[in-house]
Amino acid sequence: MDFAHDERTRELADRLRGFMAEHVHPAEEALARGEADPGPEWGPPPLLADLRAEARRRGLWNLFLPGEHGAGLTTLQYAPLAEITGRSPRLAPAALNCAAPDTGNMEILALAGTEDQRRRWLAPLLDARIRSAFAMTEPDVGSSDATNIATTVERVGAEYVVNGRKWFVSGALSPECELLIVLGRTSEDGPARERHSMVLVPTGTPGVTVRRGMSQFGYSDDDHGGHAEILFEDVRVPVANLLGEPGSGFAIAQARLGPGRVHHCMRLLGMAERAVELACARAATRTTFGRRLADQGVVREWVAESRVRIDQCRLLVLRAAWRMDREGNRAARDEIQGIKIAVPRAVEWVVDRAVQIHGAAGVSQDLPLARFWAIARSLRIADGPDEVHLRSLGRREIERQLAALA
């Protein structure tokens, strides 16, 4: 287990930190102060275009994507870079073309897309000329059990016909969004996990109705295309729009999840680090009852515990990334599930303590903390709630222990 940063990672991290300091943080503050043009409804602020251009110029582009189509970094190499972008989650990932859900969508297009699909969708996504969304969760069923997914993708002649209701389709309200990847049921027979498939649905296809944006703890994420509720009524796409094989929906989704979880977790750790930084700065300057907050035992305990929790989580994520690179996502399944469980909870705690150290400012729009909290908390539900992962990991651990004892 060697988690040390190699030369390339170190060089990219330095470059990225420079970009953050010189471009991203100033832009973030201009946005927060209301000085920057907020842009079209649900769309990105115009300053994002400049940030993207600068990131490309600096060679900080598509870093998330291994292989020929992207920067070619391993998961372990990209992880520390994802952490740095997490310090400014509204702008940095998008500026580097490394923002979810486009990253996952590009991954599966690179992985499972036909040449035609890649030309039509992957190329412009890699160029940030268009954005995409991923339609999986449904309001009408308990989607934490993915086999419940009820949207139908029925083959009729040379077309697939999509019917159903999806929500929390992140990014779909953006005027830049041109592609929806939809997971739906293509078969009523066979094993429960082989009945679903993914189809590529252009946003303008007749029958697609984007109804509204869903909020997360009061945040609409309007500058990222929000989280849409979408109605699919007899939506027809050519069979060539199927991604991969019929029935391969969950298999592709799984491939999408592994790296995505590492990215999410590392970005969360970036938020946690920034929260600690903000908390320490605040604690050093505020005085109550005759003592600086920084000199109060309770505050010191929070800061210490934050440091320990962050360090534990980072090591856990790096171990998962290291194993994914060496043995593949499937072999690292337990490690991936472990970070999905551990990291959002730890970061939620760290950010909550930073909020508390800030008092009223902490819950307000003047600091990114309340938003960080909402992101961390929501990630304990997205991609399957904590409980599903705990039960699944626990079941496998019990099986493994029993096998070892037998």
Next chain:
Amino acid sequence: MDFAHDERTRELADRLRGFMAEHVHPAEEALARGEADPGPEWGPPPLLADLRAEARRRGLWNLFLPGEHGAGLTTLQYAPLAEITGRSPRLAPAALNCAAPDTGNMEILALAGTEDQRRRWLAPLLDARIRSAFAMTEPDVGSSDATNIATTVERVGAEYVVNGRKWFVSGALSPECELLIVLGRTSEDGPARERHSMVLVPTGTPGVTVRRGMSQFGYSDDDHGGHAEILFEDVRVPVANLLGEPGSGFAIAQARLGPGRVHHCMRLLGMAERAVELACARAATRTTFGRRLADQGVVREWVAESRVRIDQCRLLVLRAAWRMDREGNRAARDEIQGIKIAVPRAVEWVVDRAVQIHGAAGVSQDLPLARFWAIARSLRIADGPDEVHLRSLGRREIERQLAALA
């Protein structure tokens, strides 16, 4: 310690539940679905006027206020009614003219106001013809130590001149808001807790600039007048606008806090009860991995623990109310601090579990849960963060134990 509801409380509670079912919940749903007129920016939705009229008609008006000016209930009698209103915090308290911060402001006007001040401000507040705000917290100092408050209220001839910056002035952005009660420093001498006073500042007074609304975890509370940042620059009011004696600011604030904390806590418990109700309904209808959520051990544990925590908190609040009624707010100081510590944390936990049971719906605007959470979490900071109260209560407990051992 007799916490049983007496006849009058039982009768009012029944009447209030009827009003909630027939008027408040339907209005709440109309608002949530976007079918009701949202009203002016930062102001209440027009349907609130109808609710107020109906509440008056039903004798459900000013229930919070003891004594001749209000309904004359004791704290213990009002507590269960406050809990019921907490089930719909956006509408019910306002519909009954029992919403903070107006309640606290009416209390101190009734308590410390001159006859003239009461005629000018209390009467229209009791009638809900105007709204008011309370300007205490400041962005530039650690306000959890109230002696830090730096806004100056300087006597110059026959006027007081106010200079300073306040924020989280709840309700001040409402077009209905006509009165700001401002806490500021009137003296540089004397004991630290006798240097501040309260002055009544009409919202239109020159030098008052309402800059913006502060959000709490993404919620602006725009239909309650928000939480304003306000600049006071050489704001002049006649000396007759002083509330009580010079230097009595903290003493009056203290009087305001006791009942206010009982109200806040009981409303929070109403939110918690509603959260449990929603969670149970959801758990009974959702199925994942072949079992209803209601049949899963983890969900049952959450529901059971929610029940126990709520019951413990309610008993604690009722004990505080009972003691306040019998021995006065000062004697019940420890009990009041105890509920300030215990209740928001417990309710935050209960609501968080209800969110988790709902999955994505729980964080969204389709249910009141995420908003409930933000209210509970913010109350762990408002009126002094948990830590200030824990330390203060701990100090007195240690002193009491040592005195008993001596």
Next chain:
Amino acid sequence: MDFAHDERTRELADRLRGFMAEHVHPAEEALARGEADPGPEWGPPPLLADLRAEARRRGLWNLFLPGEHGAGLTTLQYAPLAEITGRSPRLAPAALNCAAPDTGNMEILALAGTEDQRRRWLAPLLDARIRSAFAMTEPDVGSSDATNIATTVERVGAEYVVNGRKWFVSGALSPECELLIVLGRTSEDGPARERHSMVLVPTGTPGVTVRRGMSQFGYSDDDHGGHAEILFEDVRVPVANLLGEPGSGFAIAQARLGPGRVHHCMRLLGMAERAVELACARAATRTTFGRRLADQGVVREWVAESRVRIDQCRLLVLRAAWRMDREGNRAARDEIQGIKIAVPRAVEWVVDRAVQIHGAAGVSQDLPLARFWAIARSLRIADGPDEVHLRSLGRREIERQLAALA
């Protein structure tokens, strides 16, 4: 809900506090310092006889037992007295003849015993001439599901024949113990909860082998007769030794549990109060890093939170007692389960913090804290582990909520 102490309770509490101060605490210290005669193996120290005589003289005898056979107090009247005895759990309950498991055994003999059984067993127990034990838990099955209990009590002619293995039979190693009340399966048919019965087995009956004492976190409770493992091999008792009806085992056990849980919980709160008292005394006298522990924020927070948790628990227990007295144990089922869940956990936390404040002394035999901790922790398993109660209470809460919504 009126939880106030009435005149009789107040008078008895005063009397009991005098007894504790003048007799129990000095005896406890003599024992702890090794100055008192430790008595026979597994039996009580000789000084207990003097304490018992003094308690009787002061009218502090059999206070736990309602009705004609005991002091005739209600559960609510006895509860505060049980709390006081909890401050010295090794001596005070036994000194007042109010120690488990004898109390529960006397209750069920009073309730379900024949006149003959009462004469033979209840009378000497009320007089503290003998001790008794209750054999329920079994090592070979998951006893938290009581229907698993596998010991057989088979009717053969005019006798019952007992076969099985029990453990954690508290008190059974004492030389004073003359009666074992054994729960076993008397039928293989009928509803699962009506197949078990209780029989009275004199300790000397052939076939009864007391194998060893079980420890709880290193404590053998040797001066209370320990916690025995007992083998029953073809143990024969006359049919007249059946307690109540055949198949009534669980019904009687249930009757035994209600008051017992109130007693356990109140005694635990007495331990918690003593832990806080000790912690405050320590915090006031120890200095580290230039400050008294009592002046450190973390310690103050622990003390404050201890106070709030204890108060919440006490109110919850009093509510349960109040309801049991008014509506019976069955009606108060949820309340009883609520305290079984809430109190041991809270007391464990409070005692753990007191241990931490004391450092090394806290874990040692010089203070009662480590023992208190072991008692509280073990009570989260005894009488059914937390999880069983949480699930059961949660299930009923969900049912009640759904019924209310229907």
Next chain:
Amino acid sequence: MDFAHDERTRELADRLRGFMAEHVHPAEEALARGEADPGPEWGPPPLLADLRAEARRRGLWNLFLPGEHGAGLTTLQYAPLAEITGRSPRLAPAALNCAAPDTGNMEILALAGTEDQRRRWLAPLLDARIRSAFAMTEPDVGSSDATNIATTVERVGAEYVVNGRKWFVSGALSPECELLIVLGRTSEDGPARERHSMVLVPTGTPGVTVRRGMSQFGYSDDDHGGHAEILFEDVRVPVANLLGEPGSGFAIAQARLGPGRVHHCMRLLGMAERAVELACARAATRTTFGRRLADQGVVREWVAESRVRIDQCRLLVLRAAWRMDREGNRAARDEIQGIKIAVPRAVEWVVDRAVQIHGAAGVSQDLPLARFWAIARSLRIADGPDEVHLRSLGRREIERQLAALA
């Protein structure tokens, strides 16, 4: 950061696992069942001598000690071996001559001892011909602030005269213990952390009175020489018995602590792993309410969370060991403090859940779990309570953050 096990570690770990399976676990069970000779009061069971001989034969001897005197392993190499010994903490560390406090004592003798001191004490310790103890904690002062230590070590002519009272001197009651290393105050002047020194005091020296053994949650650790309270009254040793320089007491203690904390933490993780193993085996075989424990959601969650917590802790400890090896103990100060904070708490939690899964058996002597719990809990106090480490780490983190921002 490369934490992978190298060839030598892998080979030793395999060998050690064989030794555990073939010798240690059988011996442990014989002891627990009372079949083995328990040995002299406070001394080791006779079977330990055989285990030691076998361990030497297998080349599993003094593995903890780097450098020429020991096996020469790095901290990172030894760490996984220490974890394995933690699975049987009563026997395995002693069998390998790797048990505290002898390990720390050997380390400081190797590091700071004169040639004469090493010949006289280190050689027989390395051979396990004698045992030693470390007398630091005092009952009369808050020893968590080590500068409080009040025992005096006064130079009088050619001798040092020791006066004071120590307790929790682990191992000192053993008949094999021949050496006490005593930390005391040698100077009243100079910096607070340079006033103390260590002296070597043979156990038989006049004026040394071993008064009694202190227990930890009911455990006396009688087969390891217990935890003694010792009185030093005018105890005289030659000046040649000073360890290192006058005033170097804390510096040497610090050197002792670093590796000791890694060892403690890794052994704790071994206990945690064994607890999980036992819990899974139990969960697979017990059925309550119609389902195996292993199939209940709550149990699966506990097992999963145990796995994640253990893995996080192990990575954290390995990182600390890795840094100690590369940059020295001083440079790894924060990492060492981090593991001291994180590991005992996590292991306490894991073991507590394993206890709960076992029900009554879990708290009893039939399983090692209750003892594991007491070890983990006591380590949150030994070597400085959690709070001291949290505050110290928090202070340095705040300083580092501010330096980075400046």
